[in-house]
Amino acid sequence: MPVVRIPTVMRKHTDGAAKVEASGSTVREVFDELVASHPDLQENLLDDGRVRGFINVYVDDEDIRYISGIDTPVADDSEIAIMPAVAGGSNGR
């Protein structure tokens, strides 16, 4: 099952867990399942069905904006990392 890495600032919504497993074959499907099990993540993560600004999402280290956005495919052993944007970060496109 894909693993989602939760940034420190969002761990209060995952009972402190740094990694959460969630199934799905795209980032969207994985996030849907993640939010279903941790509803407080919803507003931190998504805005109108899109990944919120100032958050970067990576599948196996690659920024999903340069793959297929929230529809980026996810393998069973993929790691999805959610990271706050720091210098060099980006506000979505």
Added chain:
Amino acid sequence: MIFGDISQAVGNTPLVGLPRLSPEGYTIYLKLEGHNPTGSVKDRVAKYLIEQAELYGQLKPGQRVLEPTSGNTGIGLAAICKVKGYPLTCVMPENTSEERKQLLTMFGVRIVHSPATEGSNGSVRVAREMAAADPEVYMPFQYGNPANALAHYETTAPEIIADLPDVAAFVAGLGTGGTVTGAGKRLKQWNPEVKVFAAEPEYGDLVYGLRNLEEGYVPEVLDQSVLDSRIKVNSLKALQATRDLAELEGIFAGVSTGASIVVAQRVCARLPEGSKIVALSPDGGWKYLSTGAYAPGEVKEIATAISGTLWA
């Protein structure tokens, strides 16, 4: 090569093949920016920040220059400002390595610390507050100054094109975004088929931990349309590649260089066989010795121990 003063000796750095670290069928070349006068790619940026300000009349003779910088830009600015007669103040995170602080102090730079936990965002905040309170200082502000990318557009990329006209891809680290934006744009104008990849450092939890999600900071210099992708590299992979570089290729570089090599190796598979890839090495390893990055021992343990200061 003979130059009138140090500001004229910036650039024209060597492009060196990495036969032992290149995946089979590809050649990765490393542009050794550590060969610049103060030892980093930021000499190019510092020279352009100051000379563009002079050109446009933004900098008066003897005026104090103020800049938020985690080190390399400050050291580059220190040298350029020294020979051009501008006093300099640098704002940097307090966890910046001792070597850098000593270098800057020796150059006569006034150092102001920002909280380590805020990283470069904190330096930007503090410098902006200082600049707003003192109209007598000039802040070039590398994060938002087009001169930053222009330096790479006018010098870094043309050097690569002259040395390696059939370059297929370019990889550089993502800090201010100046290198990928400026060099990437010029390379794509030369040949639209050239791919540009950013290697993004994955900072330690400490850096991300205190970041407020409402305060994400996007450098104005970064033009994301130039990028073909952006790949993050964690401390362990970057450090391992940096140590491999010394062990296998005889090149002693900073950890950001390892990150760019990791990305260069990864993207080879997306390029036609026989492709030549240029990765940019922003600096040598000298200024990071005190972090312990090169100490003997298990790379994994070292990476974990210093992940908070590794990219500082």
